Amino acid sequence: MIQTLIEMIQNDFTFRVVSFGSLILGMISGALGCFAVLRKQSLIGDAISHCTLPGIAIAFLITNSKNIEVLLFGALLSGLLSMYLITTITSHSKLKFDASLALVLSVLFGIGIVFLTYIQKNSGSHQAGLEKFIFGQASSLLKRDVRIMMITGIVLFSIMIVFWKEFKLVTFDPVFAQTIGIPSTFFGGFLSLLMVLGIVIGLQTVGVILMSALLISPASAARQWTDKLSVMVVLSSLFGGMSGVLGTMVSSYIPGIPTGPTIVAFMSIIVLGSLLFAPRGIIRKWIMQRKNHAVLYQLLKANSYEKIGGEGI
Amino acid sequence: MILFSPQTQILLIGIVVSLSCTLVGCFLLLRNMSMMTDAISHTILLGIVIGFFLTKDLSSPMLIISAGLIGVLTVYLVEAMHSTKLVSEDSAIGIVFPLLFSIAIIIISKYARNTHLDVSCVMLGDITFAPYKKLIIGNLDLGARAIYSSGVVLVMNLAFLILFFKELKVSTFDPALAFVLGMMPSLIHYLLMTLVSVTVVASFEAVGSILVIAFMIGSPATAYLLTEDLKKMIVFSSIIGILNSFLGYEIAAYFDVSIPGSIALMTGITFLCVFLFSPKNGLVFQWMTLRRNKHAFTKDTFLLHLYNHHGVTEEISAETIGNHLCWSSEQVNNVSSALLENGFITMQEDCFVITSKGEERLRKNYSFILEQC
Numbered sequence: 001m002i003q004t005l006i007e008m009i010q011n012d013f014t015f016r017v018v019s020f021g022s023l024i025l026g027m028i029s030g031a032l033g034c035f036a037v038l039r040k041q042s043l044i045g046d047a048i049s050h051c052t053l054p055g056i057a058i059a060f061l062i063t064n065s066k067n068i069e070v071l072l073f074g075a076l077l078s079g080l081l082s083m084y085l086i087t088t089i090t091s092h093s094k095l096k097f098d099a100s101l102a103l104v105l106s107v108l109f110g111i112g113i114v115f116l117t118y119i120q121k122n123s124g125s126h127q128a129g130l131e132k133f134i135f136g137q138a139s140s141l142l143k144r145d146v147r148i149m150m151i152t153g154i155v156l157f158s159i160m161i162v163f164w165k166e167f168k169l170v171t172f173d174p175v176f177a178q179t180i181g182i183p184s185t186f187f188g189g190f191l192s193l194l195m196v197l198g199i200v201i202g203l204q205t206v207g208v209i210l211m212s213a214l215l216i217s218p219a220s221a222a223r224q225w226t227d228k229l230s231v232m233v234v235l236s237s238l239f240g241g242m243s244g245v246l247g248t249m250v251s252s253y254i255p256g257i258p259t260g261p262t263i264v265a266f267m268s269i270i271v272l273g274s275l276l277f278a279p280r281g282i283i284r285k286w287i288m289q290r291k292n293h294a295v296l297y298q299l300l301k302a303n304s305y306e307k308i309g310g311e312g313i
Numbered sequence: 314m315i316l317f318s319p320q321t322q323i324l325l326i327g328i329v330v331s332l333s334c335t336l337v338g339c340f341l342l343l344r345n346m347s348m349m350t351d352a353i354s355h356t357i358l359l360g361i362v363i364g365f366f367l368t369k370d371l372s373s374p375m376l377i378i379s380a381g382l383i384g385v386l387t388v389y390l391v392e393a394m395h396s397t398k399l400v401s402e403d404s405a406i407g408i409v410f411p412l413l414f415s416i417a418i419i420i421i422s423k424y425a426r427n428t429h430l431d432v433s434c435v436m437l438g439d440i441t442f443a444p445y446k447k448l449i450i451g452n453l454d455l456g457a458r459a460i461y462s463s464g465v466v467l468v469m470n471l472a473f474l475i476l477f478f479k480e481l482k483v484s485t486f487d488p489a490l491a492f493v494l495g496m497m498p499s500l501i502h503y504l505l506m507t508l509v510s511v512t513v514v515a516s517f518e519a520v521g522s523i524l525v526i527a528f529m530i531g532s533p534a535t536a537y538l539l540t541e542d543l544k545k546m547i548v549f550s551s552i553i554g555i556l557n558s559f560l561g562y563e564i565a566a567y568f569d570v571s572i573p574g575s576i577a578l579m580t581g582i583t584f585l586c587v588f589l590f591s592p593k594n595g596l597v598f599q600w601m602t603l604r605r606n607k608h609a610f611t612k613d614t615f616l617l618h619l620y621n622h623h624g625v626t627e628e629i630s631a632e633t634i635g636n637h638l639c640w641s642s643e644q645v646n647n648v649s650s651a652l653l654e655n656g657f658i659t660m661q662e663d664c665f666v667i668t669s670k671g672e673e674r675l676r677k678n679y680s681f682i683l684e685q686c
Contacts, residue, residue: 042404043348050523092596093588095534098403102347103534103584106527110577113523117571135418209355213411220400220408256423261415268412275399282397 005249015252018138021146022244022263024153025202026214030222030240031160032198033215034233035191037223038171043098044086044192046212047105049199051082053112053208056133061119068145072200075133079196082108109208136207138248138259149201156194160233167191168229206260214240217267224278243267322457324562327576329460330516331528331554333467336474337509338529339547342537343485347530348403349388349506352410354513354522356387359417366424377462377514384510385503387413459519466515473508474547477501482543524573528554531580535587538594553583614638615648616657616675617682619667630664 008015036042052075059074060066082104089100132140160167166187169177174184195215202211222236247263276282317325341347360383364376387409394405474481484491484498491498509529516525536550561576568575589596618638622628628637635645649665652658657671667675676683 037401037404040401040403042401042407043351046348046351046407089588092599093538093594095537096345096347098345099342099347099530099534099537102351102526102530103581105351106523106531107577107581107584109523110527110574111581113574114565114568114570114578117574118568121569209414210411212407213415216404216407217411220404224399254423257419258422261418264411264415265419268408268415271408275394275397281399 004253005245008249008252012252014139015248017143017146018141018252018259019245019248021141021149021205022138022248022259023241024146024149024244025205026218026240026242026244026263027237028149028153028156028198028240029202029211029214030218030237031157031233032195033217033219033240034222034229034236035167035171036195036215037219038229039188039191041097042216043101043212044083045195045199045215047086047101048079048082048196049203049208049211050105050112051108052076052079052200052203053133054078054108054115055081055112056203057112057115057119061115068204069148071133072148072203075200075203076196078108079200080193083192083196132207133203134207134209135258136203136205136210136260138205138251141205145204152197152201156198159194163187163190164230171229206263210260210264213264213267217264217271218243221267221271221274224274224281239267239270243270320566322460323572324559326457326459326463326519327558327562327572328555329463329467330520330525331532331558331576332551333463333470333512334516334525334528335532335550335554336467336470336547337505337512339533339536339543339550340481340485340505341509342530342533343543347534348406349391350509350513350526350529352391352406353384353387353510354517354525355410356413356417357381357384357510357514357517357522359383359413359420360514362417362420366420377511380514381507381510383413384513385507388503388506388510462515463519466512470508470512473504477504481505520576521573524577527577527580531577531584532557535580535584538584538587538591557583611644611648612652612657613675613678615652616667616671617679619658619665620672620675620683623667626664629666631660632663634665 009019033045036044055074055076055078056071057074058078059071063070085104086097086100089095089104090097093100095103166177166182169180169182170184170187170191174188177184177187199211199215202214206214218236218239219232221239222232225235226232243263243266246266248259250266251257251259251262274281278284338350341350357380360380361376363383364373364379367379368375390409391402391405394400394409395402400408480491480496480498480501483494484496484501488498491501512529513522513525516528520528532550532554533546535553536546539549540546557579558576561579562572564570564579565572565575587595590598592598615638618634619629622637627633631645631649634640635642638645640648649658652671653660655670656668657674658665658667660666
């Protein structure tokens with residue numbers, strides 16, 4: 001398999017570009033996903049990625065160009081707007097977090113569809129290609145797109161390293177962070193901004209529907225192996241990058257298989273493996289339980305014999 | 314049915330679907346399971362794909378059955394994963410539904426290239442063509458099929474709601490009590506989730522999966538802000554759902570855009586209106602109350618200060634009182650002129666003095682403080 005991989009990297013330019021893009025994307029989303037999962041906001045990625053659609057459509061409507069930077073900037077703005085709406089609705093009404101997620105998701109995605117149909121009716125076939133953001137199309141990645149992803153990735157990782165302490169505190173204990181003088185609302189918002197950025201650059205590859213898996217799955221898998229945030233982030237981005245490359249490889253090896261879903265499938269396999277085989281996973285737990293049962297049974301047995309002998313019941 | 318124009322039929326479908334979604338949606342919202350709708354509405358694609366491979370027919374009722382089963386399976390998988398206590402419930406949702414959805418997409422793109430199973434059509438749905446998928450028995454054209462399928466689901470949901478209203482209510486608000494009373498909350502839970510899957514399957518054929526979420530969560534969420542009574546909430550959200558369908562349809566017809574999209578847009582607008590202007594909990598009302606309380610409290614602070622420092626010129630003279638309260642002279646002017654106008658205080662030789670009317674006001678609100686002084 002590794003030989004095939006090396007061969008493909010050497011000979012196939014498209015494969016090189018796409019797999020490198022998926023690798024970066026997997027690493028970024030894996031690292032960012034840890035914070036989302038630990039802050040109990042796993043599904044926010046799903047909501048935000050759906051909510052980027054109106055931004056993409058409006059950006060296209062205003063500039064009338066399919067320039068990827070412009071469209072992604074529109075996506076970024078509407079992603080941030082949705083983040084703001086979700087937090088405002090949750091904090092100023094009795095609606096719970098998940099309800100406001102579902103509400104904002106469906107409404108903004110609906111608005112996106114409205115704009116898409118409007119564009120379709122008014123600018124003819126020129127709009128073709130906007131819909132690829134819904135389902136993603138990794139094979140259409142260009143060298144330029146991957147360069148954008150790489151720059152964003154480097155920026156994201158350096159920000160994460162610089163503000164590591166703050167992000168850690170805000171994730172685990174925002175109240176404590178506030179009391180020792182770290183503006184936790186600001187850093188919480190900053191972290192959310194990074195998340196929106198990570199989601200936006202993933203849209204092209206896997207699309208809005210599967211983007212949430214890229215955030216949640218590697219992080220949930222990494223969570224099973226460690227209790228340390230730094231290890232978890234490294235592991236998670238490793239899992240993410242690995243499934244990115246593997247997914248691209250399989251999908252270009254077997255014709256007719258789309259890249260995004262294959263990446264997600266590999267991630268799910270990693271999650272399943274981690275849930276089963278991790279130190280605190282299902283199998284270990286089951287073995288421990290059986291062992292404990294046996295020990296307890298022995299103890300009970302011994303105890304009752306003693307009683308019978310000692311007291312002569 | 315043949316008497317109805319396609320436009321009326323579309324509207325009718327919208328209303329029936331919104332009603333059947335609302336009935337189960339209210340309980341999903343109250344059980345904090347809103348995002349489960351999102352998950353189910355995606356995973357039923359797998360059910361449809363499997364059903365299609367079994368029957369090779371896109372209009373077979375087998376598709377609805379297998380999609381419903383996959384919906385229930387989704388719920389079961391999420392709960393099984395959550396019950397290992399290794400992942401939280403929302404993470405479990407976020408792991409399970411993309412996987413099932415991915416499997417469906419992989420199967421479609423590998424094996425169903427040449428069929429009419431179009432992913433974007435399934436996911437985005439289009440109510441516009443619903444009237445042309447007719448139900449024809451013999452030679453009789455009975456109108457859009459979607460009206461009947463969602464009508465059946467509406468009747469089912471309504472029957473379930475009426476028969477098990479008490480059980481649903483208790484198990485939603487207090488599952489432990491429901492268990493003790495022998496109401497079998499887990500059975501009710503799975504019945505509800507089965508109905509949700511069936512509703513999603515029947516509805517999304519007509520309106521697309523995203524609008525299903527708008528119907529299931531959007532209108533109940535709007536109604537939830539308006540009332541705290543379960544029955545009223547269901548009634549309100551049904552009315553809001555109908556209103557949204559009607560207005561959304563009109564918008565779509567006027568601008569010639571996607572009908573499900575504009576109904577979702579309308580859902581957002583009505584929610585925003587209620588969120589901002591609802592008489593009890595609306596944001597504007599909250600803000601106004603806050604402002605009013607702030608003003609009243611500033612005045613009370615001023616009065617208390619005068620009461621406490623009665624006779625000390627330094628503390629209560631018009632020039633220096635600002636320093637003692639840490640207020641700007643502008644604020645002192647505003648507050649004192651308002652209080653002077655109402656006769657709570659008077660001016661005596663450049664000093665503010667509290668009147669008996671002012672003392673009465675203080676006594677009414679702050680007697681516990683005055684007694685300590």
